[in-house]
Amino acid sequence: MEAAVRHVVITGAAGALGRAVASRFAGEGCRLALIDHKLQHLQSVFAHPDADGGMLLREADVTSGSAMAATGAEILDTFGAVDVVVHVAGGFEMGEATHAISRESWTRMMDLNAWSFIAVTRPFIPAMLARGSGKVIAVTARSASAGVASMGAYCASKSALQRLVESLSREVRGAGINVNSIAPGVLDTPANRRDMPNADPSQWVSTGSAARMVALLASEAAAAVHGQHLVLDGLS
Template sequence: MTDTSTIPHVVITGAAGALGRAVVQHFLAQGARLALIDHRADRLSETFPGLDNSQHLLLQADVTSTAELSAVAAQTLKAFGRIDALVHIAGGFEMGEATHALTRASWDRMMDLNAWSFVAVTQAVLPSMIERGAGRIVAVSAKVAARGLPGMAAYIASKSALQRLVEAMAAEAAPHGVAINSVAPAVLDTPANRQAMPDANPAEWVSTSVAAETIAFLASPSAAALHGQHLALD
């Protein structure tokens, strides 16, 4: 029988995206046991064929839904016994509207996907970490969260809100042995970004593999002294 006491048990949201895939591969190489969450089950099964087995979980959930996340967290805890780390990658990006012309729909969409989703997923996972007195939570924020830019008001505001949530939750959770931080990448080198910015130089962007390594560090015991930090990747 395999001794699972030393195997990392990791939950990853947005697992089927470009960064999610890099993070999944990094943790698989470390021998971790994974619960992968995405809003579409077919994307998960297509992206990770063969991973839906007794060792790993492929779970469909809307990351803005507390009810759905509570259900998949309960399923994960029943299967794994514990969650050592949560990597919250799921989010959204859009731009175009000037700040004075922002629509409520755009505002709500960005705030729900990038800020509220962090509250919803940690609501489902953090209590079990506090009970155990151990855990790591890593969010994916953004380097641009530090300053407003034209046409990106709702996105930047939502990522800034995410960073403030990370800081507040980190201060609350640190006394219980849980470290909460974020990575704040500039532009990630993904197929979507290459398509959206064909004239840019991807060599100047952040590779998803490098971002995955930083996330894995924050999710490890080595990051025990980091709380409420945002590691800028540029």
């Protein structure tokens, strides 16, 4: 009997990790709904979406509840069901010393890295609950476990995201939904190579490795894994 095609939603899909995750699931024959904050970014990366709706490219602000509600409803209407939500979108910035963090910096990091998880999952969790199955994977960070100098707002926002992952997991695991995250150290991306030219990227985590861990958490091999954060250290 042929396995059913899975339907996967990926936010931040035009970024380096988002592209790797999308490639991984596309290679498994999944139908993809790819979300990014600029449609032109998606179109430049995914030039040939399937005409039959096998790949949807959608522009949406993941920090906007109304934008995600509309986008989520459209995806569910097109696909009929969503099996996996991978929330890659987020933000990073070096900031002020903790005692000098600005309200603007704090709000920006919390919106991008914590509130966005609520906005993104809200349209899809009710449908997963009705079906009694689903996988949600967030991208948190190794630095969510401890503070780092000049990264107070970022670390706090990723820590908040991990607490949201754990809380949602506690709420839905009994209904057959797995909620987890990957928590990478430094990812080997063009942006990180540009920003850290003197570092050794061979010590970092490749986007391919991170995508494989996302795929593992989305598979039946992880059916017993709930509310966990798989730390990807690389060699750093």
